[in-house]
Amino acid sequence: MTASNLPLPFRFALRELRGGLRGFVVFLACIALGVAAIAAVGSVSRAMTDGLAREGQAILGGDVAFTLVQRQATAEERQYLEKHGMVSEIATLRGMARLADGSDQTLVEIKAVDSAYPLYGTLKAGEAVDATAALNAGSALADPELFTRLGVKIGDTVQVGGAKLTLAGQIADEPDKLATGLGFGPRLLISKPTLETTGLVQPGSLVQWSYRLRLPHKAPDSAVVELVEAANKALPQAGWQVRSRDDASPGLKRNISQFAQYLTLVGLAALIVGGVGVANAVGAFLELKRPVIATLRSLGAPASLVTQLYLAQILMIALLGVVIGLAIGALVPVLALRFLADVLPVGAQTGFYPAALGYAALYGLLTALTFALVPLGRAGDIAPTALFRDASAFGRVRPRLVFLAAAIGSAVVLAGLAILLAYDRRIALYFVVGVAAAFLLLRLVAWAVTAIARRAPRANSTEWRLAVGNIHRPGALTGSVVLSLGLGLTVLVTIALIDGNLHRQLTQSLPDRAPSFFFLDVQNAEAPAFMDFLQKEIPEATVESVPMLRGRIIALNQTPAEQATPTPEVAWVLKGDRGVTFSATTPKNSRLSAGEWWAADYAGPPLVSMEAGVARGLGLKTGDTITVNVLGREITATIANLREVEWESLAINFVMVFSPSTFAGAPYSVLATLAHPGPADPAAEAKLMRDAGAQFPSVTAIRVREALDRISSILDQLMLAIRVASSIALAASVLVLAGALAAGHRQRLYDAVILKTLGATRGQLLKAFGLEYGLLGLATAVFAVLAGSIAAWGVVAGVMGQPFAVFPMTALAAAFVAVALTIGLGLAGTWRLLGQKAAPVLRNL
Known part of the structure; x- marks a missing residue:
């Protein structure tokens, strides 16, 4: 189809676009930035999830994995698995690796493998070391981090339990590393026979036994499902x-989806912030086209033709912005995955992901349409006489209801897509409601600032009078500036406060009597001797201990756990095994909120005490039943009471505490803690760990501060990525602010020329404009701090259930950023105007 065959509005639109895209640079940049962010996030997350699916067998270590806790498979169970394919048995547990002279030690994640390992993939060691031969010879392989922590080199020995192991090499590639999840220490890889020499595996030890099964003849997915059933x-x-190969690392897959959702919402926030720039650009463009519109209307063009003409132009420009954004969004993953290949947890291959790009394009077009419809709704209904006579007529005309309804409908569709396509629709709903509330509140803030400026007493200073007058006059930039910066700064304040509160919970808010050490795998028989040892080493310390087993919830009120519908906050309880204990008395740092504790000498049917929040999330109450599998035995217990637990104390507490008779005769280990009465002495702690390792080699010591430091390090990396992503919203805010100031260029030029003609100096005008922008920036900062604090409180207190604190420095930083950006950009654009000659401008007024 040639241009002459196009409908008249499109022909006119193409003809007008020949003059270039003047005034639409911010429009294009806002749409392209938001679309690029969403497209890039979608493509990267899809590349990683595809990598999980593609490498599922290697990541899991087999086609199917059967995992048991605290016990090995019976002969019957092992025989059943071997009947269906090749089986590899792997044991994972925590332990302590100590230098031969006992001078230093560190927590390690021990993994003992058999001769069939790995069923898929290849185990590789650095420096041309034969990994399989090293393990078969009784040596060990370790993560490079272990060598750094202990200051050892290849060929040195470390003591693990009762065995001395030679470090034969560093692990270069462990194909199934993701299957074991996050650890608190570096990996130490040994063979199963070597594990037996350490003496770490005792009745009740916290060992996880995994049986990976390789099916013959490249079995299809249907065969895997049938085998599991x-x-x-x-x-x-x-x-x-x-777990099967199509769900090799559910935790990682879930984390990728959740993080991708967050970054997508950040990109969408950038798009919505950019929508303000779209509205400003469209309004300014139509104002510039006032003579053209007047001419068309004078020649008999109907209002519908004018609207269609400029709607076509806006959509063409929006489509160009979307194309630019998609091109960037498709290119970013290629570069990102190439540079991050060494640190990504899964092999991700670059590719073309039409679905991710399509969603990003849809978001971009809907955003452009939503924000362009309102100003477009005014264009066709202005009388030609008003256009020629009054330059401000365009801004005073109300858009038709049909355009308002169309804009609202487009916004609803945009919100619906954001919720429908989200991993966690509840969070997406909160986001949509929050954005809508922020827009409404920012409009109210702009209206309030304008009203206050209008009613403010007359100032003696000329500059103050000009500044205040500019805030409330017709065509003022107040609404645009407040909207431009408001959302972006609110996002940054929210992220900063969440970051600060999480770090506060991990570090500053540790209770004074929080344990310094957790000791795992204390055998029941040696527990009294170990407790005496701790009391002799640090007599003033508080030492506590409880029995500990591991169990998995398999039914709630006789309903299989797989069919349960827990709230998102407690869904983790049903995933994998949990620590359980038994006690004759109510545990410390908890209080009963429902029901009664059993008698100290109770010996009847199994009873259990549930943590109240978890019980509510699972829909349980006193009198209900819960079935757990412990050591291969199914136990159905009645919920006798509910407890409110002070988890922040870091004292020993469990979600489930059973009556003592429940596990009569069962093997178990003891979990112990040691809390200093005052500030910890690093030298005394190091000595305690050395002596404990020498006398009780099978005991694993976890220093609380080191564990928190490791979590804090991971959190720092995560929050850095979040802050960088969130800066996209601020970048969009800056673009929109620059566009809003550019849109007011002509009016500012007239103001400057007239005031200079009346005797105003350049310094007075700069001061007046600086005061105006400073007041608007300050008002925006106040809103951002309040709204960001409320949003962060909702996340920290509402979603995470943690105490919330406000950090004053965050408020000051937000205020500084807002005021500096507004004044800086405003004066940068004004400076050039002040140098204009008066005569040429006055002749064209």
Whole structure:
């Protein structure tokens, strides 16, 4: 189809676009920035999830993995698995690796493998070391971090439990590393026979046994599903957790989806902030086209033609912005995945992801349409006489209801897509409601600032009178500036406060009597001797201990756990195994909120005490039943009471505490804690760990501060990525602010020329404009601090259930950023205007 065959509005639109895209630079930049962010996030997350699916067998270590806690598979269970394919048995546990002279030690994640390992992928060691041969010879391989922590080199020995192990090399590639999840220490890889020499595996030890199964002849997914169902049916009492190759790392997959959702919402926030720039650009463009519109209307053009003409132009320009954004969004993953290949947890290959790009394009077009419809709704309804006579007529005309309805409908569709396509729709709903509330409140803030300026007493200073007058006069920039910066700064304040509160919980808010150490795998028989040892080493310390087992919830009120619908906050309780204990008395740092504790000598049917928040999330109450699998035995217990637990104390507490008779005769280990009465002495702690390792080699010591430091380090990396992503919203705000100031260029030029003609100096005008921009920036900062604090409180206190604190420096930083940006950009644009000659401007008024 040639241009002459196009409908008249499109022909006119193409003809007008020949003059270039003057006035639409900010429009294009805002749309392109938001679309690029969403497209890039979608493509990267899709590349990683595809990598998980593609490498599922290697990541899991087999086609199917059957995991047991605190016990090995029985002969019957092992025989059943071997009947279906090749089996590899792997044990994972925590332990302490100590230097041969006992001078230093560190927590390690021990992984013991058999001769069949790995079923998929290749285990590689650095420096041309034969990994398999090293393990078969009784040596160990370790993460490079272990060598750094202990200051050892290849060929040195470390003591683990009762065995001395030679470090034969560093692990270069562990194909199934993701299957074991996050650890608090570096990996130490040994063989199963070597594990037996350490003496770490005792009855009740916290060992996880995983049986990876490789099916023959490249079995299809349907065969994997059938095997899982058949195994659970044939051995219902096994109590194992089953994962298949299509869900090799559910935690990582979930984290990728959640993080991608957050970054997508940040990109959408940038788009919405940019929508203000779209509205400003469209309004300014139509104001410039006032003579053209007047001419068309004078020649008999109907209002509908005018609207269609400029709607076509806006959509063409929006489409160009979307194309630019998609091109950037498709290119970013290629570069990002190439540079991050060494640190990504899964092999992600670059590719073209039409769905991710399509969603980004749809978001961009809907945003442009939503914000362009209102100013477009005014264009066709202005009388030609008003256009020629009054330059401000355009801004005073109300858009037609049909355009308002169309804009609202487009916004609803945009919000619906954001919620429908989200991983967590509840969070997406909060986001949509929050953005809508922020827009409404920012409009109210702009109206309030304008009203206050209008009613403010007359100042003696000329500059102050000009500044205040500019805020409330017709065509003022107040609304645009407040909207431009408001959302972006609110996002940054919210992220900063969440970051600060999380770090406060991990560090500053540690209770004075928080334990310094947790000791795991204290055997029941040696527990009294170990407690005596701790009391002798640090007599003034508080030492506590409780029995500990591991169990997995398999049914709630006889309903299988897989069919339960817990709230998102407690869904983790049903995923994998949990620590359980038994006690004759109510645990410390908890209080009963419902029901009664059992008698100290109770010996009847199993009873359990549930943490109240978890019980509510699972829909349980006193009198209900819960079934757990512990050591291959299914135990159904009645909920006798609910407890409110002070988790922040870091004292020993469990979600489930059973009556003592429940586990009569069962093997268990003891969990112990040691709390200093005052500030910890690093030298005394180091000595304690050395002596404990020498006398009780099977005990694992976890220093609380080191564990928190590791979590804090991971959190720092995560929050850095979030802050960088959130800066996209601020970048959009700056673009929109620059566009708003550019849109007011002509009016500012007239003001400057007239005031200079009346005797105003350049310094007075700069001061007046600076005061105006400073007041608007300050008002925006106040809103951003209040709204950001409320949003952060909702996340920290509402979603995370943690105490919330406000950090004054964050408020000051937000105020400084807002005022500096507004004044800086405003004066940068004004400076050039002040140098204009008066005569040429006055002749064209």
